[in-house]
Amino acid sequence: MINLKPTNLELFLPSGKKIKYLLKRRNRRTIGLKVDHDGLVIHAPILIPRSRIEELIAPKLDWIQEKLSLQLNKKKKINWKTGELIHILGNKVILSLKASKTNSVLQDKDILHVDTNRVNDQIHSAKLVSKWLKEKALKDFVRRVEVFSVKLNVHPSNVYLSNAKSRWGSCNSKKEIRLNWRLIQAPPHIINYVICHELAHLKEMNHSNRFWEEVEKVLPEYRSSEKELKTLSSDLYLIG
Ligand SMILES: [Zn+2]
Known part of the structure; x- marks a missing residue:
């Protein structure tokens, strides 16, 4: 069963870190990656298994992490207050x-x-x-x-x-x-x-x-x- 609704998933990195992503199935042939203010979005063909998707994006993990931290910093700034x-x-x-x-x-x-x-x-x-x-x-x-x-x-x-x-x-x-x-x-x-x-x-x-x-x-x-x-x-x- 392939879920056609956008799904929130997690990707495990070799370091043990997790990356959350939104998987959107589309009638397309290739996998597309996008990092925006909501995080990582993967567009994938309808029938491709999730494990294969994660295999295919593995070489892009450095790029993804760099983009994610850039996005995060656009939102972030240090609040010089108790609790920060x-x-x-x-x-x-x-x-x-x-x-x-x-x-x-x-x-x-x-x-x-x-x-x-x-x-x-x-x-x-x-x-x-x-x-x-x-x-x-x-x-x-x-x-x-x-x-x-x-x-x-x-x-x-x-x-x-x-x-x-x-x-x-x-x-x-x-x-x-x-x-x-x-x-x-x-x-x-x-x-x-x-x-x-x-x-x-x-x-x-x-x-x-x-x-x-x-x-x-x-x-x-x-x-x-x-x-x-x-x-x-x-x-x-x-x-x-
Ligand atoms: Zn040097």
């Missing part, structure tokens, strides 16, 4: 704002306590948390750079935070490493990837095979991290 979730090192952390005479930010497990002298001023809260995140990022990144410098046998001269609009990291001939502070929101393996990428440039100032071999030596899984970072990018830019 942000990410620190890939973990969900809940904001808890409290009116106070002084400003301070303190993380207690999965709660980020923000004492603020302007509790209803969201821009002020955003600034307080961003400043705190930058401090945390620098400490975290410096430690990781130390660890991976030893593994790669490179000697960076300094680590700085960057506020770049589209780059996660960079390095220069003075062996200075710059890392986007927003990365502190990402899971550790993503941060490690960006750091190893930049450190490997201290050996190979290009993206040649030799360069990627250096990255692979310390991070055999770097390809999936690189992909994940692409999908995550627009989320990381919701802040600041």
Whole structure:
């Protein structure tokens, strides 16, 4: 029995993640994909089995995920209020704002306590948390750079935070490493990837095979991290 009414279904990714989609059967020969504000819509021929549809769209999963996260971000923005979730090192952390005479930010497990002298001023809260995140990022990144410098046998001269609009990291001939502070929101393996990428440039100032071999030596899984970072990018830019 083939259901001709549009059906809400779920697609399971190899990562275990689920993607919801709306299946619309049509009198057509090919499968069509569309990502709009309601999510993924698949147009498929009437008689093709669902398993075959999912097989056929498998090569498009990266594209689908990228489009879905773009759509999501069009709707999303951070509400700098109690109860809002942000990410620190890939973990969900809940904001808890409290009116106070002084400003301070303190993380207690999965709660980020923000004492603020302007509790209803969201821009002020955003600034307080961003400043705190930058401090945390620098400490975290410096430690990781130390660890991976030893593994790669490179000697960076300094680590700085960057506020770049589209780059996660960079390095220069003075062996200075710059890392986007927003990365502190990402899971550790993503941060490690960006750091190893930049450190490997201290050996190979290009993206040649030799360069990627250096990255692979310390991070055999770097390809999936690189992909994940692409999908995550627009989320990381919701802040600041
Ligand atoms: Zn590079």
